[in-house]
Amino acid sequence: MSSNVFELPAHDAEAAREVTAADWARLERNAAEILAALGLDLDTPGTRETPRRFIQALFDATAGYDGDPKLRTLFPSERPEGVEGRHAQIVEGPIGFYALCEHHALPFHGRAYVGYVAGDEILGISKLTRLVRLYARRFTVQERLAEEIADGLFELVGPRGVAVKLEAAHLCTAMRGVEEEGSVTVTTVWRGAYDEDDSLRTEFLTLTR
Numbered sequence: 001m002s003s004n005v006f007e008l009p010a011h012d013a014e015a016a017r018e019v020t021a022a023d024w025a026r027l028e029r030n031a032a033e034i035l036a037a038l039g040l041d042l043d044t045p046g047t048r049e050t051p052r053r054f055i056q057a058l059f060d061a062t063a064g065y066d067g068d069p070k071l072r073t074l075f076p077s078e079r080p081e082g083v084e085g086r087h088a089q090i091v092e093g094p095i096g097f098y099a100l101c102e103h104h105a106l107p108f109h110g111r112a113y114v115g116y117v118a119g120d121e122i123l124g125i126s127k128l129t130r131l132v133r134l135y136a137r138r139f140t141v142q143e144r145l146a147e148e149i150a151d152g153l154f155e156l157v158g159p160r161g162v163a164v165k166l167e168a169a170h171l172c173t174a175m176r177g178v179e180e181e182g183s184v185t186v187t188t189v190w191r192g193a194y195d196e197d198d199s200l201r202t203e204f205l206t207l208t209r
């Protein structure tokens with residue numbers, strides 16, 4: 001297990017995932033048993049490969065566990081331009097994301113807004129998108145996802161404050177009729193200057209409404 005693979009060592013489970021051919025074969029057999037038991041006919045041209053595709057899709061959807069070295073290597077060198085004043089905030093979004101809820105292993109998805117009061121560096125929208133995906137493409141919960149994005153941004157650019165707002169629909173409730181269609185859960189996380197200055201929070205919430 002090498003922690004060097006990861007550019008943001010903010011998660012205990014961070015280590016490159018290795019799945020051997022024998023592992024894949026076993027995972028596919030296990031997936032086939034579950035899918036068949038639920039009612040899927042695996043003996044058709046369209047479904048014969050479904051267990052393999054299912055495992056592959058889950059593996060891809062959780063690629064955040066493999067880290068994103070480009071987050072660090074494309075950086076540094078972006079300096080703020082035209083960012084003036086001690087409390088000027090930069091707000092980016094919406095950034096679309098898909099995550100898997102760790103309670104049901106089903107997707108929750110929505111939009112992220114990231115605000116920060118820059119120190120000496122800023123991050124472009126493409127890197128903010130990478131940051132959001134690094135933590136979204138895992139098994140997680142909405143509150144922790146917001147906190148990890150905030151803490152990751154702190155580690156990357158050392159801002160004076162960070163705000164993260166996530167709006168998400170949870171398929172684990174929507175698909176089973178537990179929750180009304182179209183229901184959205186909103187989470188906000190504040191760090192640094194946003195904790196101390198409620199006018200910053202108000203401005204952020206107005207800009208992301």
Ligand SMILES: [Zn+2]
Nearest residue numbers: 101103104172
């Ligand atoms: Zn769930």
